[in-house]
Amino acid sequence: MIDIRFVRENPEAVRESQRRRGNDVSTVDTLLVADDARRSALQTFESARASQKEISRSIGKASAEERPSILAKAKELSEQVKELEAKASEAEAAYDEANRAIQNIIIDGVPAGGEDDYVVLRHVGEARDWASEGLEPKDHLDVAEALGALDMGRGTKVSGSRFYYLKGVGARLELALLTMAADQAEANGFTLMVTPTLVNPDIMAGTGFLGAHSDEIYYLPADDQYLVGTSEVALAGYHKDEIIDLSEGPRRYAGWSSCYRREAGSYGKDTRGIIRVHQFNKVEMFSYCRPEDSVEEHQRLLAWEEEMLHKVELPYRVINTAAGDLGSSAAQKFDCEAWLPTQNRYMEVTSTSNCTTYQARRLNIRERFEGENRNVATLNGTLATTRWLVALLENHQQADGSLYIPEALRPYLGGRDHFDPIA
The missing domain is CATH 1.10.287.40 (Serine-tRNA synthetase, tRNA binding domain)
Known part of the structure; x- marks a missing residue:
């Protein structure tokens, strides 16, 4: 509201x-x-x-x-x-x-238009010159299968299309990535949370996810509950109907959870591999702050996302998302998109949104400020997710079929600097 x-x-x-x-x-x-x-x-x-x-x-x-x-x-x-x-x-x-019926009021500087009307704020890093290496990059699924990291066929057999098994080095790589994200979050003052993945209707509605894109959400009618597509939902509901103390600065939480999306309307898009799937894991930043501090806090979340992308050594760009491509609760959203060499395009790997007081007003989350109660601002931002494996596999594949491990990830993988393909 x-x-x-x-x-x-x-x-x-x-x-x-x-x-x-x-x-x-x-x-x-x-x-x-x-x-x-x-x-x-x-x-x-x-x-x-x-x-x-x-x-x-x-x-x-x-x-x-x-x-x-x-x-x-x-x-x-x-x-x-x-x-x-x-x-x-x-x-x-x-x-x-x-x-x-009225979506959150956008912040000055948000471009008008739809999905294709974003503004590129910056490019960071250089894409590999594959021709100079004499190498034709393989897509992430081919690389993963050669490493024994991913099984799409059995995922489909057990659960249907867009499901998969991460196994062996694939499972270890995801856990390493998410653990590195959790460590970074804690180092920057976030409280790590393992959050519920089932929420009640008032929480889902309060975050603004039951609007135009409600068909993306899995609903369990027997229980009247929803499966979350991001831990943002559970973290936003954490302080529902509470007055919180922000006198010492923002309250920051990092939620580690499985996430579920129906991917309605994406038929025929990214059907190969794990770019668009129904279940994935994610570490999500969430911040409660004073409304007047939300723009500055938004820049902090974006900087922490970029810090993670530097650690995994991926070329990326940052975009200011157009107003027509924002969710109903977001007043502004920045996306970080990693380079995907086999598709010659950038692919979203993080997004961070400033929801101003929109969610807090719906969920009745307030602070005591200058003798009165007022709604706080809420913000969210992705710190790592399963989709990052797509960019890692494609950008860090080697000519001999092995996978280069970025230096920052090595302590989470027993010090290994590469993974070899299976015999």
Whole structure:
């Protein structure tokens, strides 16, 4: 949800945000009308209730002659108050629906447009010159199978398409990567968490994931619960309905979890290997901070993501995602995309979003600030995930079929500097 006071005072800014996202601008006017109706209905109800209380207090002081008429009036007011309360509740529900129809207000500097309208902020690192090495790069699946690291066939046999087994060096490589991410997070003040992967509807809705892309989420109707596509969901719900202390700076958590996505709408895209799969593992950063500190905190999360990419020695670029490609809760999102040599393109490996107060408002997460309670800001960012293996396998393959291990990863793999293909 968005701050209604901001909408009242800055309706054109909210319209422009909707416009840049490619959304219906009229939703802003719908919200303002619903807000007026809600306030009017509530005022009428509270006025009638005050009159009811006043006349109820007068009954005991009334004479015998006055009492019947006062009781009749009290009964009439009681019925009227019930009707007005019902109307106020209906107006509140209509307002809530209108507010939820508006996605988070984007931050200045977010480009307008859709998926292809991002802005490249920088390129980091150089892609290998495969021609000078006399080498034609193999795709990640071929490299992984030669190393005995991945079994797609049996994954499909057991669970269906887009499932897989990581095995041997593949399993060890993923654990090494995620453990390095966890260590980096703890070194920078994050509390490491192993989070639930099943959450209740109020938590999933509160984070903004039950909107336009709800078909991406696995739902278990027998339990009325959802499988998470990121530990962001569980971490956002961790402080639901709480007042937290941010006087000493942001509260930062790093969630290690399995994640599940239906990949609805991605049929025919990246069907080979493990680029788009239904289950994967991830270490996710999550921060609660003061709203005025959120832009600076966003840059910190991005820097920590880039630090991880430097450690695994991958060439990448950073993009500022266009408004129409943002999730409903994000006010701004930066993606880091690693180079994928066999497809001659960049592939997203991290994203970090500033959700400002949007999620906290829905989940009722506040801080005590200057004598008042106010909503905090929430931010998230990927620190490592299974998909990184795709970029590692392709960029670090060697002519003899072995895999080069980046120096920073070696302590997590018993000091090994390479993996050999299986005989």
